[in-house]
Amino acid sequence: MDVKLKRDAILDNYQNPANRGLPDDKDYRQVNSRNESCVDNITVAAKIVDGKVEDVKFDGDACAICTSASSVMTKELKGKTKEEAEVIIDNFERMINELPYDEDVLGELNIYNEVYKQPSRKKCALLPMNSIKQIIESK
Amino acid sequence: MLNREDFEILNTGIIYFDNAATTQKPRSVVNKIVDYYTKYTANAHRGDYDISLKVDEEYESTRDKVKNFINAEDRSEIIFTKGSTESFNMIVFGFMAHYLQKGDEVILSKGEHASNLLPWISLAKQIGFTIRYASLEEDNSLSMENLKEMINSNTKVISLAHITNSIGDVRPIKEIGELCKENNILFVVDVTQSIGHLRVDVIENNISFLGFSAHKMLGPTGVGVLYGKKELLEKLVPLEYGGGMNIAFSSSGEYELKELPFRLEAGTRNIAGVIGLGAAIDYLENIGLQNIHEYELELKKYLVEKMKTVPNIKIYNETSPSGVLLFNVGNYFSQDVAIYLNKFKICIRAGNHCAKMLQEVICSTNTCRVSLYFYNTKEEIDKLIEALKDQDKILETVV
Ligand SMILES: Cc1ncc(COP(=O)(O)O)c(C=O)c1O
Secondary structure, X not given: OOXXXXXXXXXXXXXXXXXXXXXXXXXXEEEEEEXXXXXXXXXXXXXXXXXXXXXXXXXXXXXXXXXHHHHHHHHHHOOOEHHHHHHHHHHHHHHHOOOOOOHHHOHHHHHXXXXXXXXXXXXXXXXXXXXXXXXXHHO | OOOHHHOHHHHHOOEEOEOOOOXXXXXXXXXXXXXXXXXXXXXXXXXXXXXXXXXXXXXXXXXXXXXXXXXXXXXXXXXXXXXXXXXXXXHHHHHHHHHOOOOOEEEEEOOOOHHHOHHHHHHHHHXXXXXXXXXXXXXXXEOHHHHHHHOOOOEEEEEEEOEOOOOOOEOOHHHHHHHHHHOOOEEEEEOOOOOXXXXXXXXXXXXXXXXXXXXXXXXXXOOEEEEEOHHHHOOOOOOOOOOOOEEEEOOOOOEXXXXXXXXXXXXXXXXXXXXXXXXXXXHHHHHOHHHHHHHHHHHHHHHHHHHOOOOOEEEOOOOOOOOEEEEEEOOOOHHHHHHHHHOOOEEOEEEOOOOHHHHHHHOOOOXXXXXXXXXXXXXXXXXXXXXXXXXXXXXXXXX
């Protein structure tokens, strides 16, 4: 995918994020994550039923990479089993951290495959994953 | 532009606008540190040989320089620490922990840096004294009127920054010092952001304690100063025990500690750092703080004027009389702006500037901050303005 398409996809998810807004519903578990440089601040909420991620939402105050990655993440994880979600999260983290990974499982998350070139952006991309991992692991 | 040639990094095209975080170091400071490491490395206060005596001489001469720089009465009132953060923790946990009681009141402000808030908040939990926050005016400067109203017979301490790192407002410390004197209140001043920019006089301003870091005034990281009036510092209980600070101790459990300042400087100190701080003070005295301050105000005025020609800029502290400018560009997230400017080698800070409580006041969690120093130029500001005028490109940096 060329850079322009990737950029457009990222910006589209930044400007019109999917699944934004936290539900007022006890069936969702919420985890807030902030990055060390005191900037991005994202909360992810997920409803997990019978080992399946039924719904994921997010909200927060964050940069273009963090906000858009949260949006894409919610789309990619919705409807997956916990195990499938864990595989996606693991491969996404490997991609950002420049380790071998399986691009076939990442879907739209592949648009972040050049984030590693900007080290200061890595934490932003990984932040929503930090929240969702805690939610999935806790159930 | 003053003395730009002394800073090699400025020849590389880097435009350094993050001076409130740390300043660049002039050659003379770096050379002084290299000299210690290459010509007379030895421990301080320990040896009977020439190079060790030379270390003592240099180390202790920095103490005299600091004493003169802030106009302290006695050299033993100057304690070398790791930096402001350690200085404030010593003031709060070494002195205030034994001085304050339940029912006492300490006045702070929401514009303070974490290091002048969290120690107090933590100690207040243990002791039960009350923290009150002086209110801020519409322009986020301290309200003197409100400060006066807050003072009552329970007020024991006022602890404020001279210049805040968030919005760069300059507090009237002379007036506050007089208030403290009249009301028998201890006056603690965080001069971290002012020490390299404005004259700080502990006597004229009736300052009880102050703290600063060398790295924000051209000096090295890892070293700073705690100043306390002698009769107060005498009562500061050491937080660290070990070599260099004791006279004698025995297995019976008895021990005797040294006099000030050594009692509060346990273990091997940051010798190179202290010596480097001495060179930084020499450098600043050479240029003159008044010249630095005037030049910064001229730059800030220029920056504000130019910023107003850029569309969609919101400025938060136009009137603060220091080199700090806080702003946002349209709805762009501050970090996206900072990363975009990095493409032009322009270094600015995005975030909440370690003054998290200020969010409650300015209603914006994140801002961009430009903080100027004497080696910055109008041409550098022009480059920033040019980049900001091209703000449509800010988000192109996401890939
Ligand atoms: C006003 C103020 N106080 C205290 C500090 C803490 O200084 P340090 O991190 O060097 O201990 C800073 C640093 O940002 C500051 O700006």
